[in-house]
Amino acid sequence: MRQLFPPPTGLLDDDGLDRAYGDEPADFLRINFVASADGASTLDGHAGGLGSPTDQQVLRLLRDRSDGILVGAGTARAESYRPLRDDPARSRARTGRGLARVPPLILVSRRLAIDPGEPIIANAVARTVIVTCAGSDRGRREALAAVTPVIVAGEDIVDLAAARSALAERGLRRLVCEGGPTLFSTALAAGIVDELCLTVSPMLTGPGAARIVDGHLQIDPVRLALRHLLEDDGYLFLRYAVDEGRP
Ligand SMILES: NC(=O)c1ccc[n+]([C@@H]2O[C@H](COP(=O)([O-])OP(=O)(O)OC[C@H]3O[C@@H](n4cnc5c(N)ncnc54)[C@H](OP(=O)(O)O)[C@@H]3O)[C@@H](O)[C@H]2O)c1
Known part of the structure; x- marks a missing residue:
């Protein structure tokens, strides 16, 4: 795992990876998703085909930091x-x-x-x-x-x-939400999301699948602030703070 942002870049071991996600406050709602490069949240109806072993490692790490x-x-x-x-x-x-x-x-x-x-x-x-x-x-x-x-x-x-x-x-109090897209949209509409951890999979899957925010609710655009960007085997691991301010 390499850290691309913030610089300096370097390899992260397991402890380094844990630290990269590890400064969350006691009351915290973090959302974790994986999506293809063209925005799909599923491949053949499941998220798993979009992920990687390192994506699974991050999923476990976020669970292990949550109530x-x-x-x-x-x-x-x-x-x-x-x-x-x-x-x-x-x-x-x-x-x-x-x-x-x-x-x-x-x-x-x-x-x-x-x-x-x-x-x-x-x-x-x-x-x-x-x-x-x-x-x-x-x-x-x-x-x-x-x-x-x-x-x-x-x-x-x-x-x-x-x-x-x-x-x-x-x-x-410290929660990780693993989706899905309908629940994510409700959480955004409720204004309770603090962070989005998004894995971008180096894959194009074509039309049809829902995006990570889906459902019938209208969502005002939400501004994200990049906290870090990691890379492993072409997979990008983005950590975004969800800004209160609208674009
Ligand atoms: N790419 C990823 O990281 C990722 C992550 C998660 C899921 N997925 C994929 O997403 C797909 C499922 O999508 P989805 O949008 O149906 O998932 P979802 O948000 O997990 O499920 C929707 C269901 O959750 C309940 N729900 C959500 N918000 C609610 C609210 N505010 N009030 C009451 N009930 C609420 C309802 O359940 P009831 O119908 O029981 O009332 C609703 O039908 C699956 O194919 C899964 O593989 C992908």
Whole structure:
């Protein structure tokens, strides 16, 4: 891994890479995505084909720096999300930073098409938190609440600003959001995004796939400030602060 910006450039070892992402405040929402050079967020319906081993390393690193992993139900379904396991080496590093051994998944859904017996709930070491809205089906909500924490925020869709406050009350303050594009647009509209970590894959995939921000919400243009640019094997790793100011 080479650092291109800010200069001087140089090779980064694992500790250097960790430090490159490591000055986030205690209350923080970071979004992590990979996209092709022509802007696609999926290849054959999945993100994985766009990534690389180093992209996976960054994904793990960002998880290991977070209190919880926020993800939309669409992504959890498409990418077959499973709760994180208690990996001794990673858990030790986490507790050394004052974090819980294992970060919970935080699943955002209105439809709640999730069975309480599914592995994403039933096999969780750190209990998966469901974030939904008052308009969700009451029976489904209650069935899930019997086995795992459920936060209700907003009416028709999840009010992500209110959800973030409720998560902070549970000690989940430093969050990484792994998408997907619909959840990202809602988070941008709510004005709660602090940072975007974007891997640009050296690949053109053609038309059809959604971009990293998608859905039906209108988003005002958002100004980004480049924090760093790393490169590995042609993959670019951009770290952007999300500016409050509009262009
Ligand atoms: N390139 C990447 O890095 C990357 C990252 C993540 C995902 N992806 C890809 O993106 C695709 C999925 O896209 P997507 O936009 O459907 O993903 P998504 O944002 O994860 O899922 C959308 C679903 O999440 C729930 N949701 C999101 N925001 C909500 C809100 N404010 N209130 C209530 N519910 C909310 C809803 O679930 P319910 O339908 O359950 O109500 C909604 O249908 C997959 O193909 C995946 O591979 C790519």
